[in-house]
Amino acid sequence: MKSTLLLPLALALVLATTALAQQAAPKPTPPRPGGIPADAAWHDVTTWGVEGRGWADQERKKWFDRLPAKAEGKVTAAVWGLSRDSAGMMVRFKTDAKAIYTRYTLTKTNLAMPHMPATGVSGLDLYARDTDGKWKWVQVTRPGSAKVETTLISDLAPGLREYAAYLPLYNGIESLAIGVPAGAQFEGLAPRAEKPIIFYGTSITHGACASRPGMVHTAILGRRFDRPVINVGFSGNGRMDAAVGDLLAEIDAAAYVIDCLPNMGPADVTAKCVPLVKQLRAARPNTPIVLVEDRRFTNDWITPGKKKFHDDNHAALRAAYDQLQKEGITKLSYIPGDHLYGDDTEGATDASHANDLGFMRQADVFEPVLRAAMK
């Protein structure tokens, strides 16, 4: 595929060179990398803000960190490190441009994982509202280095419309700008004031193994509910920690989704679930709380050991849920884990982490429960 992609590029370069050679002065300003005109107008997204960046008014180590600076040393070192990925953040803007460019610098040079492509780990994933107001997909970057400067999309249909770009799932952002051709209308749209849905979870919530940042279920649900989401997924380290609970309780959320079981065992669930829910409930008496069982491994039909692990985890969460209900905790919902990835064994890339098919199915299971909870 590489070679066939390079051929047209090489041809274009030859043609461009020939054209330039035949042309007399004045020479046009050479285009920047990624076919971007030199006079493109650039807009730094930090000047108007990013959705999914909770605790936005608090001091931060880096602007695109998911957690505020004060979290360092309170949450575990692993959680702190993982919180520096931009998972779940999304920037909105309005433009009538015929082309959209982006220039961003990633914090890590490791752009992909063996089971997740660079488009998902380090890509910027663009959507736009159609005339019916619905979010539709536009294009994703294909990062080849930690410095990305590229045309996201060109030859767009005319019209002033709203766009939303999802930030990388398993990489961090040093800086991020959106560019448009000179003269195009452009307006950065501030994060919406609506209460966000907060997802506290594991690598799956973090986004493994979505092919693009817009395909993690938290992003899919954000588009379906058309409201901000905050992704507090920490790969391997979503463990119902009280220190994370302290942070969550600070945010006046539309709902808290607690989806940590894949990183926990039954004893851990029994010890930590009831306290975490009570901690959130004490701070936010009326905020819906949704408890989620761990999905089944898609190969658990042939690996009985894993089946037992999930049986036990499910039972522990169900017992915690029953106890909380018995103690009179209201506005509590429950999502069983058995069918989160579907029933045909095809919903994951590596048994544990969803592929795009599994994320879509997971969003389908979450949606009605969340809709009822937030009524």
Next chain:
Amino acid sequence: MKSTLLLPLALALVLATTALAQQAAPKPTPPRPGGIPADAAWHDVTTWGVEGRGWADQERKKWFDRLPAKAEGKVTAAVWGLSRDSAGMMVRFKTDAKAIYTRYTLTKTNLAMPHMPATGVSGLDLYARDTDGKWKWVQVTRPGSAKVETTLISDLAPGLREYAAYLPLYNGIESLAIGVPAGAQFEGLAPRAEKPIIFYGTSITHGACASRPGMVHTAILGRRFDRPVINVGFSGNGRMDAAVGDLLAEIDAAAYVIDCLPNMGPADVTAKCVPLVKQLRAARPNTPIVLVEDRRFTNDWITPGKKKFHDDNHAALRAAYDQLQKEGITKLSYIPGDHLYGDDTEGATDASHANDLGFMRQADVFEPVLRAAMK
């Protein structure tokens, strides 16, 4: 994720080293890489054969090439180069082993693409039949170098069963062996004698951007029909070539699926479709032939230029189909392209190439047409 994966590994190494240090002679044989016991029994798959490897009785440059040696110089250089990827091949075996290992060498060190992970480009993707005879997913390798030697799966439920492993989609194979623990029953299963379905197409047929080799629609359909498939997808180079047609005509197929439009323009379709169908029909009077329109780009709602391109391609294929029918060619079917990836703009990784969601949807559209055609 990396760091959290490495931590337990480091700990395990420390513990293992300590354990070894404390242990007196005799030292156990050190395990091979990937947790494989030194006395594992290895089985070279070339000794019993691979499905999806057409023209199997003809001379080959490399055993795992998709095309026979005689094709070199007849097909284009690009097609020849791409035919050396193992896309669509699948090896079956029967074992009662509790663990399955694999050892294979890839032809290319480029293990992934920016929009397709190493699991899909270079992975070995294992399925097994459940007690109900249905294919279910087991596990995929996560290649980290061109030489892979790893435990594919362990802790399997007891039982003698049939397995099928799909070979890499966008890489080639120098050698491939399946390993099982010493003493386990093992039988290589020869390619089934049933007629294969042949898919002649583009990068999408070739497998871009499936997260695993078993997720390309040709593989999904092979499992649903439970019959061999041959993947003749050539990234960027599926163009209804007569030279490829000559090769296809040699194979007594269950059906020919001609799915080249994404690599062609309307003039090309008009010039080449009718001759290719007549070429196949002349050689195989009764073999069903299925013509497939190109899918719509998932962002064509906002890129009118691409919409027009596909409109024109569709019209050209429809005209060729009408002409063929008028000329009395029978056993001809037609798959419209508009809904191959679904209708929500989410079925591709990069507008053009399917993600796992898009491949599943494409299989759902193909299945009833193929089922009717092969009746």
